[in-house]
Amino acid sequence: MKERYPTKKIYVGDVAVGGDAPISVQSMTYSDTHNVAETVEQINRLHFAGADIVRVAAPKMEDALALKAIKEQVSLPIVADIHYHYKLALEAAKWVDCIRFNPGNINDKHKIKEIVKACQDRNLPIRIGVNAGSLEEEFDNRYGATAEGMVASADYNIKFLEDLGFTDMKVSLKASDVDRTVDAYRMLRPKNNYPFHLGVTEAGTIFHATIKSSIGLGALLLDGIGDTMRISITGELEEEIKVGKAILKDSGRVKEGLNIISCPTCGRIEADLVSAVAEVEKRTAHIKTPMDVSVMGCVVNAIGEAKHADVAIAYGKEAGLVMLKGEVVARLPENELVDRFVQEVEDFAAKQE
Numbered sequence: 001m002k003e004r005y006p007t008k009k010i011y012v013g014d015v016a017v018g019g020d021a022p023i024s025v026q027s028m029t030y031s032d033t034h035n036v037a038e039t040v041e042q043i044n045r046l047h048f049a050g051a052d053i054v055r056v057a058a059p060k061m062e063d064a065l066a067l068k069a070i071k072e073q074v075s076l077p078i079v080a081d082i083h084y085h086y087k088l089a090l091e092a093a094k095w096v097d098c099i100r101f102n103p104g105n106i107n108d109k110h111k112i113k114e115i116v117k118a119c120q121d122r123n124l125p126i127r128i129g130v131n132a133g134s135l136e137e138e139f140d141n142r143y144g145a146t147a148e149g150m151v152a153s154a155d156y157n158i159k160f161l162e163d164l165g166f167t168d169m170k171v172s173l174k175a176s177d178v179d180r181t182v183d184a185y186r187m188l189r190p191k192n193n194y195p196f197h198l199g200v201t202e203a204g205t206i207f208h209a210t211i212k213s214s215i216g217l218g219a220l221l222l223d224g225i226g227d228t229m230r231i232s233i234t235g236e237l238e239e240e241i242k243v244g245k246a247i248l249k250d251s252g253r254v255k256e257g258l259n260i261i262s263c264p265t266c267g268r269i270e271a272d273l274v275s276a277v278a279e280v281e282k283r284t285a286h287i288k289t290p291m292d293v294s295v296m297g298c299v300v301n302a303i304g305e306a307k308h309a310d311v312a313i314a315y316g317k318e319a320g321l322v323m324l325k326g327e328v329v330a331r332l333p334e335n336e337l338v339d340r341f342v343q344e345v346e347d348f349a350a351k352q353e
C-alpha cells in the first residue's frame with residue numbers, strides 16, 4: 001500500500017488532523033442548531049458511535065449564538081459550517097474549534113479576511129470547503145462544475161489565506177459523483193501539503209452512499225490521500241460513522257478488530273454459514289486487536305485460507321475444525337465450533353496485549 005501523503009498536522013480542538021495522526025471520521029448534526037438540547041443530543045449520539053469530530057451548521061445568527069451553550073455541554077470538537085453570511089463565522093469563531101466556509105458563497109475578499117482574522121485570534125483552523133455545485137462565478141464560468149473548477153477555486157483560496165499568513169487549514173473538494181471527486185483530490189494533492197477532508201457529497205441513501213464512498217474514498221485512501229473524512233448519507237447519524245470506519249478498516253488504513261474472511265453463497269457449503277458468521281461478528285465486535293480470521297464452508301479453500309488466518313473454522317459434514325495459525329487445535333461437532341472459535345479469538349487477542 002502507498003504511504004500516506006505527508007501533510008501538515010493541524011488541530012481541531014484536541015483532535016490532530018494530518019501528518020501522522022489517525023484518519024478521523026466526522027459527521028454533521030441535522031437539528032436546528034439553535035435547538036440546543038436536540039443538537040447536544042445528536043452530538044452525543046455521534047460521540048457514542050465513535051465520531052472524532054462533529055460539524056454543526058449555523059445558517060442564522062441564533063444558531064451561531066447557540067454554539068456557546070452547545071460547546072459547554074459536549075466534548076467532541078465542533079466545526080461550524082458557514083455559508084453566505086461571514087458575520088455568522090465571526091460569531092461562531094468565538095465558541096467552536098474550526099470554521100468551515102464555502103468560498104463559492106462568501107466570495108468577497110474582505111469578508112474572508114475577517115473570518116481569517118477571527119480564526120487567527122483564537123488559533124482556530126479553517127476548512128476551505130469547495131463544492132462543485134457552488135463554485136465562485138469566475139471559476140464556474142471558466143471551468144463549469146468540473147474537477148478543474150474545484151481545484152482552481154481551492155488553489156486560489158489556499159493562496160489567499162497563505163498571503164494573509166494563515167496556514168492552519170484543511171481542504172475539501174466535494175462533488176456528488178465519484179469521478180469528479182476523485183479527479184479533483186488527485187489533481188490538487190501535489191500542489192500543497194494541507195490535510196484533505198474527503199467526501200463524496202449528497203451521495204444518497206445508505207446503499208448508494210456506501211458504494212459511492214467506498215469507491216471514491218477507497219481509491220483516494222489507497223493512493224495515500226486523505227486525513228479526515230465524512231460519509232454523506234441520507235439517513236441516520238450513526239450510519240455515517242459506521243460506514244466511514246469500515247472504509248478505513250477495509251482499505252487497510254486502520255488496523256483494528258477482526259478482518260473476517262468467509263465464503264459467499266456456494267453449493268458446497270456444508271453448514272449454516274450465514275448464521276455462523278453473523279454470530280462470530282456479533283460475539284467478537286468488542287475486540288480491537290487486529291487479526292485475520294476465516295470462517296469457511298467446506299474444505300476446498302478452508303485449509304488454504306486457514307494458513308494465512310490467525311484463527312479459522314473449516315466446516316465439514318456436521319462437524320469441522322478450529323485452527324490457530326494454520327494448525328488444527330480442535331475437531332468438533334458443528335454446534336460446538338463457534339463457541340470454541342470465539343474462545344480461541346479471545347485468547348489470541350489477550351496474548352497480543
Ligand code: SF4
Pocket residue numbers: 263264266267268269270296297298299300301302
Ligand atoms: S471454501 Fe468451499 S464452500 Fe467456501 S466458497 Fe470455496 S468451495 Fe464454496
